[in-house]
Amino acid sequence: MIKNISSKEEIRRVIYKKRCSLSSKEIERKSSKITEILRDTLEFRNSKDIMFYVATRSEVQTEEIIKKSLLIGKNVSVPIMLNGSNNLSPSVLINFDKELKKRKKGILEPEEKYVRVISPEKLDLIILPGIAFDYKGNRIGRGMGYYDRFLKKINYSAKIIALSFEMQIVDKIPVDANDISVHKIITEKRVIKTANNIVNKKIEKK
Helix, strand or coil: CECCCCCHHHHHHHHHHHHHCCCHHHHHHHHHHHHHHHHCCHHHHHCCEEEECCCCCCCCCCHHHHHHHHHCCCEEEEEEECCCCCCEEEEECCCHHHHEEECHHHCEEECHHHCCECCHHHCCEEEECCCEECCCCCEECCCCCHHHHHHCCCCCCCEEEEECCHHHEECCCCCCCCCCCCCEEECCCCEEECCCCEECCCCCCC
16 A cells, blocks of 8 residues: 555556556456455445446456446446547447447547447446545546546446555545545455445455
């Protein structure tokens, strides 16, 4: 865990650099553990409509959990930017391999002919990424506020779970008025229940 860095910009810079230093094998191994833990949560098991982010190279990988979710009958959507706006919308995904192509900054989004936008209020579980997180569920993203704007539109009963490598957890993140916190953070070592500020026992020892 990183300590003694305070500004959002510094946290973003330091953690992003460390995350990008992870090897492909490390990312694959840790991501597999994280998504295995996610599948065992009540939030995932009880959810019907889930929005997953589609991971970039250095993020916790989501391709396999998306495919498994589709196989077991979950309604899966992924974020898309519509009409050049800076606002996220959930678009229903049916076939991961067929329907996605690289858009801005190499992020996979549905091709235009496969865009099936739904209301954010329909979602009961949102799985999101970030660059850094603290124990209260505060999050630092890429700095554009996409998810903070989006999360203001979801149903109040929807759950928000962040997927993170352990090295992305920091002591404290400065909070702005527009920031939206998450309910849980899942790393390869533990589940952090932020709603009650309770940290579970470590799942594996290192």
